[in-house]
Amino acid sequence: MANIMIRKSDKGYVFYMPKRDIEDSIVSMEFDSPEKWGGEIKLGNGGIYYIEPQVAPERLPYSVRAKRIDGVE
Amino acid sequence: MGLLNREEAEALIQEVLEVYPEKAKKDRAKHLMVNDKTITQSKKCITSNRKSVPGVMTQRGCAYAGARGVVWGPFKDIIAISHGPIGCGQYSRGGRRNYFAGISGVDSFCDVMFSSDFQEKDVVFGGDKKLAKLIDEVEGLFPLSKALSVQSECPIGLIGDDIEAVSKKKAAEIGKTVVPVRCEGFRGVSQSLGHHISNDAIRDWILPARDGKLDEGTPYDVAILGDYNIGGDAWASRILLEEMGLNVVAQWSGDGTIVEIENTPKVKLNLLHCYRSMNYIARHMEEKYNIPWMEYNFFGPSKIAESLREIASHFDDTIKEGAERVIAKYQPMMDAIIAKYKPRLEGKKVMLYVGGLRPRHTIGAYEDLGMEVVGAGYEFAHNDDYDRTIKEMKDATLIYDDATGYELEEFVRQVKPDLVGSGIKEKYAFHKMGVPFRQMHSWDYSGPYHGYDGFAVFARDMDMTVNNPCWSMFKAPWQQEEVEAEQKVA
């Protein structure tokens, strides 16, 4: 589990992990509606992380705990 | 196209790697690459922010250096205490020439060194008492300081002193902010982690101080982040922003103050110059205070104009007009400078090896002068820096991460650039090789280089270095004759 921050850029969601200083685009997010948001997220570099599905944050950037499932760090 | 074609550049890297033992070679190979603009993710071809291989003479500093020297040092009214043995204080004597307006030792403390001078007995019995005493002494001698920060050096972390507790206690006693910074040199792989730790310390200990108590501010409030005012850089940047109608609330950290930090949460836009050392706090402010941030580049007229327009695009029409007005005002001056220096510098090749932002940020300024950057590298960059660099560099140029003294020398020997830009550690080695050299950390005691005024100085300095007559006198007279004789025979 690690803290990550999700931001919005003009090209979509951006993933950022402060501890390792990794920034990458999010190519897909399992749930992306106001009521259910999160789940499995895939990164541009092939990494896959998991965010507990939850109500979408009111405002981005938003810090949240995520679990690494697969891929490079 | 750079000086070499792709195959030649790859061959050069292979040749340089040849001398290493197998394991080191494998590791170093990952840190060197030939630029390929089609790559969107640097991570696939260059590894960065990894531990240096022992024995290869890295040029990096430590986390303490990044915290004390880079982030905390330039705040003028915060006394930065180097807590630990005296030697580390090498990084804290203002060698970076962070200019400030104020009276040194009275209300400004950038070039004064404060150290707790750890001795054996402090390591054995702990140094907390000494730190408390030091803070009392500092308070007595320099009452006009506005805050203190404690930068811990290696031994503090090793013996487990509790600088947080001392800082809290003393802060209450003297009524000033005291920030403990856990930046022991053994943390992380380079000075980069020191920047991160310092950003976090500011976030936790200073930034929230006026939460809920700040006034609205004007719609044009901005802050300059990551400009350390080396040779007056931040001043040369600030005047441009003010001329276009913006209100610069804070300078982080060159010529900055603690009040400016505390006031930053009211700005409408954070302007980030050195991305590497201050993106952390910009990201935090974006989340907590909803302040957007953007990177800008104030090196060379092309990039300045581009940046001014981009900054203005975040504001209303008055600012947009302001930006155009500023660009129009300075453009003739810039044209004159380019007309003067470009003929003297056109086509010259530059190799850079610097820190946080310069290997990519200065490319535009060199190109404005008709020069070409054929190699660039960083001491302590991360992948996101290389992502940005690949776009700026031409194809088939060299990119090197955490280069060793040997690699740099070898690259320069083979590529034969007309100018090398790097730091003091590299300077004399290249002078002895007869290669024109500029320090790109401290501007070689010149500056500013940011902004329009800075470009004038930059262009002059580059000309002065590259076209210095001394480079043609490199051979002793008797050797000169030999050379000429040989040429005659041939």
Ligand code: SF4
């Ligand atoms: S690594 Fe440790 S001992 Fe060395 S300069 Fe840095 S803080 Fe001091």
